[in-house]
Amino acid sequence: MLRYLTAGESHGKGYLGILDGLPSGIVIDQDFVLDRLKKRREAIGRGERKNIEQDVFEFFGGVHQNKTTGAPLGVLIPNKDVWTEEQLKGRLLDCVRPGHADFVGAKKYATEARIVSERASARHTIASVVLGAVCRLALLQLGIQIKGEVVSLGNLALPTDQIVENLLRECAQKGTTVGGEVRLTAHGVPLGIGSCMQHDQRCEYALAANLMSINAVKGVEIGLGFEFCKQWSADKNFVDEIYAAKDGVVRKTNFAGGIEGGMTNGEDIVVTLAFKPIPSQKRGVQTIHIKTKEMCHTKYERSDLTAVFAGQVIAEDIFAFVLFEQLLKHLGGDTMGVVQKRLNEQRVL
């Protein structure tokens, strides 16, 4: 079973990640992983934190001579913006920020909102990106490619660079933020991963759960998703008809997003994610002081204008984790050699 855990806080020492259940023999290209971190850090719409952090990592076990050994893979990613106890106390977030974990978390854990927000911060995805990037390298080694794209920002579909720039400038001027959609595509996943036999063996189960876990994601669609209902027409059937061709079977459409009956069907896996606008608003929003219950406005803290572009990087790598996890669940194998051999057999189906 492939699984991962992270620990760490946004302004603490840094983050730890552990990825357990990897086969041996994944070739680790450290520059590739660093580039994923750079893409996350420098994504469009990020706040000033990107100018402070370097986002470098160090493996802490599980890798020898640039290959996974089969042992749990550990990673350490130090923060540069580390706060002292005094700094934490000076930034208590008593006027709790709606939309964040502040109010619920402070009540639930009987602590300060700031302490909760430090862990709830989307910065923990820095560890998910490193671990997901390792899975992505494994998928590449097996001939499976992943792609991500921002397909909408605010209410605008397929925004051009100019539209993005204008929209973000407007957000900055008005002190607000914007959400959007990210589409993920995986090419080269063989037929038959996942199962129709139990609810928790269906491919969508793992995809939706993992991708919904990303901060700011409020919706996951597989294939046509909600458009299956919105685009209804008595003249269309929205099924991916099957044709016999010289070299196998062909589909002319992929409404199902590559999954039928909970199993991959050999077509591209297509998943779309909805990211909400980041709830931190420069212009402030109505709330209460958590201790006095008096009404107040949230205080502005530096924040991102949109999570969508950084979210794309994060989502791609978590998508890689889910696909590799599903693949290993189905094929098994302690070494990449065995995984590759079994994958080749699977591709013949």
Ligand code: EPS
């Ligand atoms: C983030 C760093 C944070 C936020 C962001 C994620 O930095 P700071 O709070 O120090 O400016 O920019 O967190 C959120 C947007 C959020 O809502 O949690 C990072 O590196 O990912």
